[in-house]
Amino acid sequence: MEKVIIRLENVSKKYDKDYVIKNLSLDIYDGEFLTLLGPSGCGKTTVLRMISGLEAVTEGKIYLEGEDITDVSPIYRAVNTIFQNFALFPHMTVWDNINFGLKMKKVPVDIAQKRIKDAISLVKLDGYEKRYPSELSGGEQQRVAIARGIVMNHKVLLLDESLCSLDLKLKREMQVELKKLQKKLKMTFIYVTHDQDEALTMSDRIAIINNGTIEQLGSPREIYHHPKTLFTADFIGESNIFKAVVKKVSKDIAYVVTKEGLLLEVDNNEYQIDDKLTLIVRPENIQIVNKQSSNTYIGKIINYIYDGALAKMEVKFGDEKKALKVTLFDDKNYEDDSQVYFKIPKESITILGDNNE
Amino acid sequence: MNRKKAFQIIVTLPVVVYSLLLILIPIVYVLFLSFLKSDSFGGIEYQFTLENYLMIFDIIYIKILLKSFIIGLLTTFICICISYPFSIFLMDKSETKRNLLIKLVMIPFLTNSLIRTYGWIVLLRKSGVVNTTLSSLNLIDKPLNLMYNNLGIIIGMVYTLLPFMILPVYSAVSKIDARVIDAAKDLGANKIKRFIHIIVPETLAGVFNGSLMVFIPAIGYFFISDILGGGKIMIVGNLIKNQFLTARNWPFGAAISIFLIVFTFLLIRIYKKIGGKLDELGGL
Known part of the structure; x- marks a missing residue:
């Protein structure tokens, strides 16, 4: 049996009076690439933000490696997020951006330097250390954001529609690279997207989210060939x-x-x-x-x-x-x-x- | 084409005339005056001299300049210290709340600042609202000296100039992408670290802009030091006013004015040097 790294237990999220997420339970395994797929407004990003801690949970529990982290501040959670628009710090160089988290965690400088160098070469940004985000292309900014996340050496990386602002060709390239990276690092990637192609090409498992609940959870093959609900059938591929x-x-x-x-x-x-x-x-x-x-x-x-x-x-x-x-x-x-x-x-x-x- | 040009000239003419008549010509006149000699009867001798500028470096005037700068810096610093928490507080409020609070900041502008400064006397004097409240709460034995001293001036300056700091700082803070703040949180930065490493560097232009708009009037607002300083305390503003109205040494007053203008331009140069963009200063 695979090891569960993140467990969502009957998690709900309420804004004002409306439930955005209703009683959602999900086990995420160590080292898998899980995609939360759904139309915009279905609550998939909210799920991600609850895992990162940036959004509070209304009801339910979230566990990270068996430990209840429901009320742990995002500052102390051992997960990192790659944001939709990358959210790089505009006044910092590539190096300083990647170093930020290490500096906050007070990682000794010599260790930090080595880790930053490794992360930079992993995302193929060698030579870009002194540039500012505004001097980078979309794809390069994306790589900085990824490096900034993985340099923390946490087990889980959350990606919020991270490829959607890239053009089609670059998106395809990054899909392959992201998947390769995930396999190499043996990290758990939780990826949020509304793009079914992305979900099908990269994921080990896909959770189809609709109206704040999971419609179906399974491998891309299962989801594609054996949709369990009309929504899934209609949302994934043509039918x-x-x-x-x-x-x-x-x-x-x-x-x-x-x-x-x-x-x-x-x-x-x-x-x-x-x-x-x-x-x-x-x-x-x-x-x-x-x-x-x-x-x-x-x-x-x-x-x-x-x-x-x-x-x-x-x-x-x-x-x-x-x-x-x-x-x-x-x-x-x-x-x-x-x-x-x-x-x-x-x-x-x-x-x-x-x-x- | 010609008609278009004529139209352009017609619409820009009032502004050009206004700037020429009311800004450029007076400044040129002041510059001209500053190089002339004054006679002992308050008149002007048309004779070139640098004496007025040399006089600024007299120890008496240096002291006044220093004092003005200290008051200006303190005022600016206090304004920054109030503006940041206020702007950050507004960040995650709803649009209606934000607009309401910003409007409240603007309301004092509707009343003449001289009148508002007189209003402070009612609050700050020995038998004023603040002192009577504090003593009836048994917090103080004898009334505090809240005015007719430096403290009074600084209270008045901060009160009058605060909106000029809040608006640019708020505008800069509200421009920060919420996701950048989230990213900092996600990477383990607590409130204080987010403030130091993200909010401050991202809003430096706004703060500098606000600082110029607070510091420069603060060394010149003579009426505040007249009213709340009780006329005992001299800042550069009073000094200039006195040269023109009391001492009747127009050339010296003109020289201090030019000195202030040059000083302001130097500040803007420094701002440019440290990488600020001029258009973020609102077209200064």
């Missing part, structure tokens, strides 16, 4: 969502009819006739086929877009009110308005239990 009713059941297969009138075979999971289900199908799991078989329908291609590696299109079917999102990885050319058979493989359908929403 086709069907509302359906069970019409007939056999031993292994349940036959359902969607609102749009598609008759689909799905894996039976002790469904009863008239059970309401929500079906989720990822666009890349839908196949374009030549001949009719089970779960196959005819439709008309619209909005065909070819972008090199893959082709995206929508397929209208039935009464043409709804279009399926389809992503193909083959290089075959399709014309808009052409008729095709599309197949929704039984195995690729994720079923959410009772049709709640």
Whole structure:
């Protein structure tokens, strides 16, 4: 069993009368890269700020390595934060910025110097020691912020949307570097973002946060392929969502009819006739086929877009009110308005239990 | 194009005329006066001399200058000591509260400062509000000397000049990114260390700006030293006023004035040297 480094126990946060975070419990393991992912305003940053201590907890407890730190001031908490806009000290050089925390903790100068040098070379900022933040690019400022955090040698680093102000290319580079850095340092990174790509590429585990609670917690693969709620399915990646009713059941297969009138075979999971289900199908799991078989329908291609590696299109079917999102990885050319058979493989359908929403 | 230029001239003309007539010409006149001789009847002899400037370095006047500087520095220092806590206190208050408190700071500006200074007599004199309150609380046996001395002058100066310090300091403090303060907290800096290492260096320009606006009037506000110092205490402001109105030695008064102007410019030069930006001084 992995060691729990941070435990949130029924944590709630109230602003005025509204709960921003409701009864949230979460175990974070030593050395993992955990991402809190959610839309803006979902409370993910509040969770991070409560772990850092910059935000007080209304109810519940926070433990760091088994020790209750709920009421410990951020000044004494052994965690560090990388802020969204990096929050570097503008009047200090790169060196002084990185040295700040060590100076506050009264680390002896010779040890501090060595640690700063190590941190600087780790984030590849050698030669930048005497520059001021205003003389650095966004990516460089980001590196200073990271160095300032890791130089403290604490076990946990909190990153608050730390990449979102960088341009796309730099962001991709930093994603890889951040992940490498985390593995090398064997530190626990808790990363907050609203960007699902970032979450999927970097994380060991993702916690999907919505309305102040955790919707789903799991590896990127689990989250992507087995969303447990409609929110997760919709938030992560693209998906086709069907509302359906069970019409007939056999031993292994349940036959359902969607609102749009598609008759689909799905894996039976002790469904009863008239059970309401929500079906989720990822666009890349839908196949374009030549001949009719089970779960196959005819439709008309619209909005065909070819972008090199893959082709995206929508397929209208039935009464043409709804279009399926389809992503193909083959290089075959399709014309808009052409008729095709599309197949929704039984195995690729994720079923959410009772049709709640 | 020509019409545009004509328009530009028309709108800027009043300001140019105003500056020329009421600022530049008087200063040039004062400069001119400062190099002339005064005769013994309070008149002016049109004869070049440096005597007026040399006279400033007479021990009597050096003492007055020193005293003025000390009063000015103390006033400035006390104003800084009040402005920082006030500005930091305002930092995490809601917008409405902040606006209200800043308006309260501004309210005294609506009344003439001379009248407000007279108001202090009611508070500070031996049978004034402060002394009667303290003695009725049995905190003092005999009334404190709160005015007609240096203390009175400093109280008056701080009171009159405080808004000029609070506004720039508050403006500088409120410009600090809250996340920078959070970052300092996160890295283990307590309140005092955050103040010394983050807030002070980030707001130096504001403090210097405020210091100029407090220190320079503080060495010149003769009416405060007249009223609350009881006319016994002379600061540079009184000295200049006396040269023009009482002693009738206009050239010497002019020389001290020019001396003060040069001194002010020196202060601004120092500010620039230590890396301050001029536009942060509000276009000085």
